[in-house]
Amino acid sequence: MKAVDPERYDMPFGGNTVVLGGDFRQILPVIMYGDRADIVAACITRSRLWSICQVFLLTENMRLKQGESDSENEELKKFAKWVLDIGNGQVSPPRICNLLLIKNQILILSQFYDVQTENTVDNMICSTYPNFSHERHSTQYLSERAILMPTNQTMGHLNSLIVDKFLGESVSYFSVDAAEEFGGTDEDLNEAFPVEYLNSLNVAGMPPHDLKLKVGVVVMLMRNLNQTLDLCNGTRMIVTKCLRFYVECEVIYGTFVGSKHFIPRMELSPSDIKMPFKLVRKQMPLQIFYAMIINKSQGQSLKIVGLYLPKSVFTHGQYYVTISRVTSPTGLTIFVDDESGAATNLTQNVVYKEVFYDLPEALFV
Template sequence: MGLIVLPVASSGIVSTLMPGGRTAHSRFKIPIVIDDCSSCAIGHDSDIASLIKHTNLIIWDEAPMQHRFSFECLDRSLRDIMKAVDKTRYNMPFGGIIVVIGGDFRQILPVIPHGSRGDVVSSTITRSYLWPKAKILFLNRNMRLNQGNSEEEILALKKFAEWVLQIGNGQVKAPIDSFEHYKNDEVLIPSDFCDPEMKNSVENMIHWTYPNFFSNYKCPRYISERAILTPTNQVVGHLNSLIVETIQGAESRYFSIDKAEDFGGSTEEMSFAFPPEYLNAINILELPVHELKLKEGVAVMLMRNLNQTLGLCNGTRILITRCLNQCVECEVITDAFVGTRHFIPRMELTPTDTKFPFKLIRKQMPLQICYSMTINKSQGQSLQRVGLFLPNPVFTHGQQYVAISRVTSHTGLKVFIEGHNGSSTNVTKNFVYKEIFYQLPTT
């Protein structure tokens, strides 16, 4: 039709799946630290403002994982920009531009550090002043699951899709029998996906998720199609270290340079209070580790949006092809940029929000090993084989649903659950904040 459309997404990895896609923060200059009075850093005479004035449609994917302040921030800015086109558009949502917001409220909601259940629910777009003005449409076909070739396979896929939705809606309950009484938030995983008789060992899980690993660990397609998912970063680090140790070849170690700034005291007090050894020992989710151990052929994931036009986004999975002195050469193994090679150097990284009384700056390559990843990090990705490892249960809304819905086939999921006494079990917790669905009409 010759109209202008701006496709954006809440995460970098999802934006690469959209033609011309960008993250919402990058496209609309939304502040990283945001509140209920924030506005986008778009000047009236800027190029992006001129583009917005001629835009007919904005598509925003993975919207439920974004804080409602981001949508309200964009709304205020678009009203201010579009009033130059027509004064009446200042009183219209998003300045009169149609905004299609896509997403699944069964998935993980905005992450609120140390926030309560009420804090998480109140941060979603359904609690925004914009929500009553929205028209809600439903998609009823699961596009992630492969279509079966036989009637039996189609029936199995349909059954799996229904079970996944029931997990997301909090409708699956563990049976109560004469031997055990399960709590209300516990679910029974079917034997097709979780065998309690199978020894719940890390070795079994790695072998199932990565069969014939030594013959295929340098194959981009083999690595990109599978991953081990688990709730916490501590377990992710342990599993990744075990897998990397089995890879043959020389190990290269890259150490970060850490420093502290914006401290209220003097330089001498800062050096005494925050020695390099202390700064090196700090591990924050937003930063790579101080000591990064890499080998040629190791799969890693980017932790920062470097260049979205080249597919180098937060969450992009890449293979190390060469370990150099000051950087590494990598090959992209996912999405539309498969096979492209890039050099990743050290760069200064700073966490956006910490409780430290100083600003931590870490100069390190924004990489982390990704044979295993957290459930939150996997959101937006599609995999053919997922080993879900639960030494501890999930701890927030949508994690269980996201983990089991990453696979493209019912045969690609295996769940390894550790019971209270260390033995294998097929019962685990599933947190669903059902109040998030109260303002959604039922289909």
């Protein structure tokens, strides 16, 4: 930019205005094997650029729909306030016998859980996907609901059980895996990391080696393919044809809803992983969408959300992200297990309050 104005040479971003959008209540940058201090240090508030930033506050929850009466609007305001209090860590922990405070734990409001109902997979599916056998091909029905959970292992198991409820045979698409950027010879690579070992790796943010699909299954795109057609990371689609080398999918949410696209295999690599080699997996960038991890749900708007917590959330903002995905409080149902596996109304809410230190106080009023 110094060709425009020599004084811009020493200005950040060449003197251009840059807009940074985000919510510090949501999940912070993911640092592999990092502790709390590492995660907070990776935030923009710890950058040298933060001192020259001007903060503008967005105060209206645009995701929540307007009620049809004054009483409904009042309930929506209370729910929005509760969501913000969760994100700010301002919900007081419960007391036991009026003496002991349970650190980082909160009581779930009675309207969002049923302790009398066992947290089985069938109960969660019936709650989040009622009349699934009749509505499983409805694009509107499928686009507005999902089951959220904190770990990939639980997500994969739950998605497999839901797909098994579909009629017809599943089609398996196997990936072609390879290892690159290895320091040794090819012979050492083949002996230390055979193809069978590479196939067994389940890396976060990548499709599995054996991707089982059926016609009518809802999937989510895991990579940006064509932004002009809204084929971006997070686009929700439904499988319409299972062909030999690719699948045909129909977009069920967004601007290009109803458009169909062929999704081929493509080479994918994890962005950040501690391995002595670079894993290259040639597979369709698709993930079954009925159940998804909380981190991947950021940016989604859903009418019905079932939160399944066999174990509590483990990092800043996960609980806040989940309860803030719904467009109405009536669409939120929470299933929480205690250490013995029984249903409970206690869960953990992790908030790193030090990330808010450099933010305006008006954000928490």
